[in-house]
Every structure is written in structure tokens, then in C-alpha cells.
Amino acid sequence: MRITDLMSVDNYLLNIKRVKESLSTLQSQISSQKKIQKPSDSPDGTGKIIRLQNQFNTSSGYSKNIENGLSYMNVTITSMESIQSSITDVLTALANANNATVTGGLDAFADQVNNALDAILNAANEKFNGKYLFAGTDYSTMPFGYNSDGSAIEIKAGNISGEQKIQISKNVTQKINITGEEVFGTVVKQTGNLDSGAVVGSVQTNQTSVYSADGTEYTFITNYTKTAANTYALTYDIHDSGGASVYSTPPSSQQITFNSATGEISGINGKPASSLIVEAPSHNIQFSFNSSNIKETAGASNLSFSANQQVDIFNTLLTIKNKLLNGELPTEEETARVQNFNQNILNKISSAGNIVNKLQDTQDVLENQQSVITGLLSDEQDVDEAKAILEMQNLDYMLQVTYQISSMILPRSLLDYL
Amino acid sequence: MISNIFNIAARSLDVYRKALDVTAHNIANADNENYTRQTANISTSFPDKVSGLVWGSGVQIDSITRIKDQFIESQYRKNSGENSFYNKQSDLLSRVEQVFTEPSEYGLSDLMTSFFNSWGELAVTPDSTNLRENVVTAAQNISTRVQTINQDLATIKEDTFNEFNSKVQTLNSLLSQIHELNVKITQQVGTGAQPNDLMDNRDALVNQVTSIADSQVYYDTKGSVNISIGGVLAVDLSQSIQFSVKKENGDLKLTTAAGHILQKIKGGELGAISDVYSSKIPDYLDKLDNIVSTLFNSVNGIHSKGYTNEIPPQTNINFFSSYEAGSLKINSEILDDPSKIAVSADGTTGNGDIALQIADLNNKQLINGSTLVDNYSSLITGVGNDKSSSDSLSYSSGLVLQQLDIQKSSVSGVSLDEEMSNVIKFQRSYDASAKLIAVADEMLQTLMQMV
Numbered sequence: 073m074r075i076t077d078l079m080s081v082d083n084y085l086l087n088i089k090r091v092k093e094s095l096s097t098l099q100s101q102i103s104s105q106k107k108i109q110k111p112s113d114s115p116d117g118t119g120k121i122i123r124l125q126n127q128f129n130t131s132s133g134y135s136k137n138i139e140n141g142l143s144y145m146n147v148t149i150t151s152m153e154s155i156q157s158s159i160t161d162v163l164t165a166l167a168n169a170n171n172a173t174v175t176g177g178l179d180a181f182a183d184q185v186n187n188a189l190d191a192i193l194n195a196a197n198e199k200f201n202g203k204y205l206f207a208g209t210d211y212s213t214m215p216f217g218y219n220s221d222g223s224a225i226e227i228k229a230g231n232i233s234g235e236q237k238i239q240i241s242k243n244v245t246q247k248i249n250i251t252g253e254e255v256f257g258t259v260v261k262q263t264g265n266l267d268s269g270a271v272v273g274s275v276q277t278n279q280t281s282v283y284s285a286d287g288t289e290y291t292f293i294t295n296y297t298k299t300a301a302n303t304y305a306l307t308y309d310i311h312d313s314g315g316a317s318v319y320s321t322p323p324s325s326q327q328i329t330f331n332s333a334t335g336e337i338s339g340i341n342g343k344p345a346s347s348l349i350v351e352a353p354s355h356n357i358q359f360s361f362n363s364s365n366i367k368e369t370a371g372a373s374n375l376s377f378s379a380n381q382q383v384d385i386f387n388t389l390l391t392i393k394n395k396l397l398n399g400e401l402p403t404e405e406e407t408a409r410v411q412n413f414n415q416n417i418l419n420k421i422s423s424a425g426n427i428v429n430k431l432q433d434t435q436d437v438l439e440n441q442q443s444v445i446t447g448l449l450s451d452e453q454d455v456d457e458a459k460a461i462l463e464m465q466n467l468d469y470m471l472q473v474t475y476q477i478s479s480m481i482l483p484r485s486l487l488d489y490l
Numbered sequence: 491m492i493s494n495i496f497n498i499a500a501r502s503l504d505v506y507r508k509a510l511d512v513t514a515h516n517i518a519n520a521d522n523e524n525y526t527r528q529t530a531n532i533s534t535s536f537p538d539k540v541s542g543l544v545w546g547s548g549v550q551i552d553s554i555t556r557i558k559d560q561f562i563e564s565q566y567r568k569n570s571g572e573n574s575f576y577n578k579q580s581d582l583l584s585r586v587e588q589v590f591t592e593p594s595e596y597g598l599s600d601l602m603t604s605f606f607n608s609w610g611e612l613a614v615t616p617d618s619t620n621l622r623e624n625v626v627t628a629a630q631n632i633s634t635r636v637q638t639i640n641q642d643l644a645t646i647k648e649d650t651f652n653e654f655n656s657k658v659q660t661l662n663s664l665l666s667q668i669h670e671l672n673v674k675i676t677q678q679v680g681t682g683a684q685p686n687d688l689m690d691n692r693d694a695l696v697n698q699v700t701s702i703a704d705s706q707v708y709y710d711t712k713g714s715v716n717i718s719i720g721g722v723l724a725v726d727l728s729q730s731i732q733f734s735v736k737k738e739n740g741d742l743k744l745t746t747a748a749g750h751i752l753q754k755i756k757g758g759e760l761g762a763i764s765d766v767y768s769s770k771i772p773d774y775l776d777k778l779d780n781i782v783s784t785l786f787n788s789v790n791g792i793h794s795k796g797y798t799n800e801i802p803p804q805t806n807i808n809f810f811s812s813y814e815a816g817s818l819k820i821n822s823e824i825l826d827d828p829s830k831i832a833v834s835a836d837g838t839t840g841n842g843d844i845a846l847q848i849a850d851l852n853n854k855q856l857i858n859g860s861t862l863v864d865n866y867s868s869l870i871t872g873v874g875n876d877k878s879s880s881d882s883l884s885y886s887s888g889l890v891l892q893q894l895d896i897q898k899s900s901v902s903g904v905s906l907d908e909e910m911s912n913v914i915k916f917q918r919s920y921d922a923s924a925k926l927i928a929v930a931d932e933m934l935q936t937l938m939q940m941v
Binding site: 073074075076077078079081082083086108110111112113114115116118119121122123125126129130132133134136137140141144201202203207208209210211212230231234236237238239242243245248343344346453485486487490 | 520521523583584587588590592593597599600602603604606607610611613614615616617834835836837838839840841842843846849850852853863864866867868870871872873874875877878881892895896899900901903904905906907908910911914
């Protein structure tokens with residue numbers, strides 16, 4: 073093959089260009105510490121980095137949520153422990169008051185009960201990070217307080233049963249509050265079935281006993297009137313022992329809709345199902361009515377009620393204190409309510425502890441996951457400096473050799489020897 | 491006859507002087523890339539027949555021809571067009587891939603994750619003004635990035651259109667020059683001359699045309715070159731066409747002055763520009779559009795069911811107000827007052843269910859069984875693959891072209907060693923011819939002295 077002078081020059085320039093391009097790429101990788109700087113450097117690698125980075129950032133977001141949740145739960149547990157300690161004091165005071173060896177008035181015990189009541193009320197209204205711990209999803213409002221004439225303690229917040237939830241992993245949310253309803257409230261639950269085959273206009277009526285703050289018994293009546301397919305109007309009323317309504321104006325009706333496929337409640341007044349606060353301030357009646365578990369399926373209607381307690385702890389303690397001030401001992405039933413509350417708060421501390429454990433376990437899993445993703449990201453995008461520097465050194469040698477050889481060969485021709 | 495010696499020597503002197511001229515021309519053009527080495531074809535001149543004997547009459551130059559392999563030239567033109575296509579495509583895609591700023595923390599992928607995370611964080615404290623502001627800021631970041639990507643891609647499209655126009659002007663100029671050379675060359679060929687340098691100039695122009703647009707090149711027997719582009723005869727001996735550019739259905743087309751629209755240009759630089767303009771960029775924009783539209787609809791679909799943090803809480807409010815022409819706009823009421831972000835599912839302040847649902851969109855398989863980020867990652871992988879593929883093809887076609895260039899140079903290039911050898915060779919022949927005249931002169935002197 074004939075070798076022309078222009079061919080030699082072109083070859084030399086082409087080789088120098090390639091070596092310099094490789095050198096420039098390595099130099100850029102070493103200075104940026106990234107071996108992939110643009111998608112074309114490694115299209116699959118870039119896609120992988122984007123997905124891994126997304127996983128890492130998402131996981132970090134979950135970790136941050138969990139940190140917030142843990143702080144909130146830990147403060148809630150501390151608060152519940154303080155309430156439980158106050159309740160223990162009350163139970164001790166009541167035991168002492170009932171002790172036949174004690175002489176004198178019961179005022180001192182009334183003071184102890186009153187102090188405990190104040191402590192519990194303070195704890196129930198405790199705030200963390202600007203949020204009332206036991207106010208459910210209405211955490212900007214102080215949840216509990218005395219009514220206008222100071223005769224009873226009532227719920228002040230709109231929805232103390234609301235659950236605060238955080239996302240802790242893909243498709244998994246976790247409740248991070250213990251609701252005021254769970255700890256302090258009286259919850260009347262309605263369960264059972266409404267007949268999906270019932271005709272429009274038919275009414276299902278049920279009733280149960282409820283109690284005012286001072287323990288007086290009343291009758292709570294619910295009526296479900298079918299207004300359309302899968303839709304009912306819920307009305308309710310409270311009657312005293314004489315059968316008279318405690319309301320001068322009946323409470324407005326609630327529209328309840330059911331999912332035709334699952335039979336579960338799909339909404340109350342167009343919103344997700346939640347507890348309804350039933351109250352009659354003139355009679356010191358207040359409780360949460362939870363009907364979110366009833367279903368509409370084929371078959372006869374059979375609704376039933378259950379309640380976690382007759383009277384909440386605040387009003388129970390208030391009644392006991394007033395009795396002690398009047399020289400009366402609390403009834404066994406009232407003492408039993410305090411003991412029930414003690415058991416309830418212990419249960420809630422335990423379930424809060426379980427939530428904390430779950431959050432911590434998830435946090436551990438997420439931290440491991442983040443560590444693995446960091447390793448994978450590093451494998452994919454970080455430069456192996458030693459390797460890159462060696463390659464660069466090698467290319468530099470090649471460049472020098474090319475210069476050296478070219479400087480020897482390129483200027484030579486027959487002209488030099490003529 | 492002594493005079494015959496003079497004739498032979500004189501002709502020989504002339505031949506070797508001319509051969510040295512050709513060599514000098516070769517040496518002078520040794521670094522001219524478009525030059526084809528020439529050679530003086532020397533042969534014995536027609537013999538004389540005297541007294542029944544045939545007497546040699548010396549040497550003559552038959553022709554001065556270019557040393558060229560037409561097969562290699564044709565291969566070179568074809569591969570030059572292919573190499574130009576991939577080079578240009580690689581250049582343009584390199585601008586396109588920079589627009590996405592991936593992989594980096596400023597890319598749309600990280601911004602989308604931050605956006606969803608901000609909703610997750612807001613779910614913890616739904617009435618927090620700071621966290622609501624964070625959601626708005628994260629959404630604004632997405633909006634800005636989407637708009638920047640769209641604007642940058644639109645700018646690149648506009649630039650490619652301008653470049654297409656400019657290349658067509660160059661093409662027109664080349665075709666016009668080729669036509670002029672066709673005329674001059676055929677005139678000279680008609681007189682029996684061999685206009686080698688004009689042919690070299692024309693070949694260089696033809697190579698430029700094939701690198702701009704895929705063309706069919708045909709050399710006719712009169713010495714003219716005919717070039718067809720997109721099914722139209724662009725230049726021959728009689729004329730050259732002037733093309734203009736027309737946008738049609740999002741594509742770039744060439745038209746003649748008579749309004750005839752050419753077939754789609756698929757090769758050369760014009761083919762690459764047209765491909766990036768009408769296929770690659772619109773494809774990337776469609777995919778991005780699909781991702782952003784899905785984000786827009788999904789977020790609004792959930793957000794409109796939620797309740798704002800106002801008294802009384804409002805519902806049926808969209809988070810994004812519009813997504814048109816690459817501009818994702820956030821509801822201006824939310825921008826003015828973040829309490830209008832609907833986070834609550836039931837209207838209570840502390841309910842963050844809507845925020846949780848929006849945060850969970852990050853994990854939902856919203857497009858073709860994949861998440862938004864996975865789809866975006868596929869888009870970026872696609873952009874990277876297109877660029878990487880055009881880089882590889884540009885490199886491999888460059889290697890083929892380099893090989894062909896070597897072959898072409900090997901046949902047609904000037905070797906100084908060879909030319910200097912020729913100089914010595916022709917100089918010696920010239921010296922010998924001159925010596926022959928001196929000898930003949932001496933012979934004539936001898937004869938004269940005898941008289």
C-alpha cells in the first residue's frame with residue numbers, strides 16, 4: 073500500500089484526538105467524582121441512578137415522618153404515664169377513704185381527688201409541637217374543659233376521635249396519636265346490619281341507655297330512614313326517664329351512604345365516616361357515637377349498641393370529689409369506673425408502646441435500606457479513583473509516546489537525504 | 491541521420507520537462523486534501539519507416555490523468571453521508587440530553603420525589619403554614635423545571651430549523667457551483683482536454699453535497715456529474731435546482747421553486763436535523779407531557795376531594811390550575827394563601843389523609859404499570875440511548891470512513907518520497923536527453939571539421 077504524507081499526518085492527528093478525548097473524559101470524572109455525568113455515558117446506569125435516588129429520597133422522607141411520629145408518641149406516652157400515676161393516687165385515696173380506721177371528714181380525700189383531676193385535665197390538654205396530644209385531628213383546639221357553669225367537664229374540640237397518620241413505607245400508613253376519645257371519651261358504638269333489600273321509606277329504630285355527667289340514665293334512640301338505594305337519613309334523640317326528649321329542637325339528620333359492592337359505609341354527609349359527638353349541654357350529656365362499622369347487606373336489620381363506659385373519667389372524678397366534700401363516700405360503681413379507666417390507660421400506654429416499637433422497627437429497616445441504596449448508588453455513579461488515575465497515567469504515556477514517535481517520523485522524507 | 495538524434499532528444503527534453511511540471515504540481519498540492527495526484531502517461535512516439543526499416547522516434551506524453559479508484563470514491567461518498575448523519579445527530583442530541591440535567595439533584599426526578607415527600611411531611615402536621623409553603627415551593631420547582639425543559643427543547647428545535655435552513659442555502663450554493671463546473675469541464679472535455687483540477691474541485695463539492703443530504707451521484711460520459719436528491723434531479727449539465735424549506739405536519743421538507751415537495755431526506759446532515767426536529771424532540775416532549783399531565787390529573791383528582799384549612803373548610807379545589815404548552819401552573823389562590831391546600835379528608839384541621847394519598851402517588855403505577863419516576867427514568871434512559879447509539883454509530887462509521895480515506899489517499903494522495911524519486915528520475919532523463927544533444931552536436935562538429 074502506498075503511504076502518503078497526508079495519510080501519516082491524518083493518522084497522527086486522529087490518534088492524538090482519541091487519546092485526548094479519553095484523557096478529558098477521565099479528567100472530568102476524577103474532578104467531579106462521578107463516572108456518569110450525562111445520560112449517554114451510561115443510559116441504563118442513569119436510569120438506575122434515577123430510580124435508586126428516588127428510592128433513597130422517598131425512604132428518607134419516610135424516616136423523617138417516623139422521627140416526627142416517634143417524638144409525638146413518646147410525649148404522648150409520658151403524658152399517659154403521668155395520668156396513670158394520678159389515677160393510682162385517686163385509687164389510693166379512695167381506698168383510704170373507705171378504710172374504717174380513718175377518722176374525721178373526707179375533705180382531705182376530696183382535695184387529693186381534686187388535685188388528681190386537675191393533673192389529669194392538664195395532662196389531657198398537654199401540647200407538643202403546637203398540637204394538643206389528645207385532641208384527635210382538631211389538635212389546634214384545647215380538647216377538654218369545664219362547661220360554662222363549672223358543673224361538668226366537656227369536650228371542647230370538634231373531633232377528638234380523629235386519627236393522625238403518617239406514611240412510613242410504600243402503601244403503609246401508621247396512626248401516630250392516641251385519640252382523646254380512646255382515652256377519655258365515652259364511646260357508644262353501633263354495629264350490625266341494615267337490610268339492603270328494605271324499601272325506600274322504611275325506618276330502622278334502635279335504642280340504648282346513656283348517662284349524663286352525674287350518672288343519670290337516659291335513652292338514646294337512633295332511626296335509619298332509607299331515602300334511596302344505599303342511602304339513609306340518620307336521626308337520633310335522647311329521652312329522659314319520663315320519655316321526654318332532652319332537645320327543644322331535634323338534631324339535624326345525617327346522610328349515610330353505603331358502598332353497594334362492599335356494603336361498608338362510604339361516607340357520612342359526603343365525608344369519610346367518623347364518630348359523631350352527641351351532646352345535650354342542658355343535661356350534661358356528651359358522648360361519641362360511632363356508627364362507622366355498620367354494614368348494609370341482604371338480610372334482616374340487626375343493629376346493636378355497646379359503650380366503653382357510662383361516664384367519662386373527668387366527670388366521674390368530679391362527682392366523687394363533690395360527694396367527698398359532702399361527706400359521702402363514692403359508690404362501688406363509681407370506684408369501679410376509676411378502676412376501669414386505670415385499666416384502659418394502661419392498655420393505651422401498652423398500645424402506644426407497640427406503635428413506638430413498630431415505628432422504631434420500620435426506622436431500622438429503612439436505615440438498612442438506605443445504607444444498601446447508598447452502596448448501590450456509589451457502585452453505579454462513583455469513580456474508582458485508583459483505577460481512573462492509573463488509566464489516566466497510561467493514556468498520558470501513550471500520548472507522550474505518540475508525540476515522540478510522530479516527531480521522529482513526520483518530518484522525514486526523501487528530501488532530507490537529497 | 492544526425493538530425494534525427496536532435497529530434498528525438500529535443501522531444502525527450504520536452505517530455506521530461508513536462509513530466510517534471512506534473513511532479514511539481516503534485517508536490518505543490520501534497521497537503522491539499524481535495525487534490526488527486528496526477529501522472530504524465532509517457533509512451534514511445536509513433537515510429538518512422540525509412541528504407542524498409544522502422545526507426546524509433548523517441549518518447550511522447552499521451553495524457554496527464556488523475557489516479558483515482560471510482561469504486562472507493564463511490565463508497566467514500568456513501569459512508570461520508572452516513573457519518574455526517576450520525577455526527578450531526580450526536581451533536582444535536584448532546585444539546586438535548588443536557589436539557590434534562592440528569593443525573594443530578596436538579597433533575598425533574600429528584601424534584602418530583604421532593605414534591606411527594608413534602609406532602610408526606612405535611613400529613614404529620616396538616617395545619618402547619620411552613621409545611622404548606624414547602625409543598626408550594628416543591629410544586630413551583632417542578633413547574634419551573636418542566637417549563638425550562640420545554641423552553642430549552644423548543645429553543646433547540648428552533649435552532650435546528652435555522653440550521654436546516656442554513657444547510658439548504660449551502661446545498662443550493664454547492665449545486666450552483668457544481669453546475670458551473672459541469673459546464674466548464676464538459677467544454678474542455680469536448681476539446682479533448684483533461685481538466686483534472688476542475689474535476690478535483692467538483693469532486694470536493696460533490697462530497698460536500700453527499701454529506702449534507704443523501705444523494706444519488708452519476709458521472710456521464712460527457713464529463714458532467716448528475717446528482718439526485720429526494721427523488722429530484724438537483725443538478726446536471728443543463729441546470730441546478732434551488733431548494734427552499736417547508737414545515738409540513740411537524741416535519742421539515744425541501745421544495746423546489748416549482749413547489750414540488752421532495753421525499754423525506756433521510757441521510758446526511760439534513761436527515762439528522764430533520765430526524766431530531768420532527769421525531770426525537772417531539773417524542774421526548776410527548777413522554778414528558780404524559781408524565782406531567784398524569785401528575786397534574788392525579789394530584790388534582792385527590793386534592794379536589796379534600797378540604798382546605800379555612801373556616802369553613804372549602805372543597806373541590808384543584809391544586810394545579812392548568813397544564814398547557816409545557817407550562818404547569820399552580821392554583822393562584824393556593825400561591826396567595828397556602829391554607830387553601832386541601833389536606834383534610836373530613837374537614838378537620840388535623841386530618842392529613844389527602845396529603846397521605848398524594849404522597850403515595852410516588853408509589854402508584856400511574857402510567858403503563860409504572861410509577862411517574864420510573865417513566866421519567868425510562869425517558870432519560872431513552873434520551874441517553876439515542877445519544878449513545880448515535881455516538882457509537884458516528885464512531886463506527888467514522889472508522890469505516892477513515893479506512894476508506896486511507897484507501898483513497900493510498901491511491902490518489904501525493905507521496906513526497908515518490909514524487910522526489912520521480913524528480914530525480916525525470917531530471918536524469920532530462921540530463922541524458924541534453925547530453926544526447928551535446929553528443930549529436932559533437933558529431934555534427936566532427937563532420938563539419940572534415941569539410
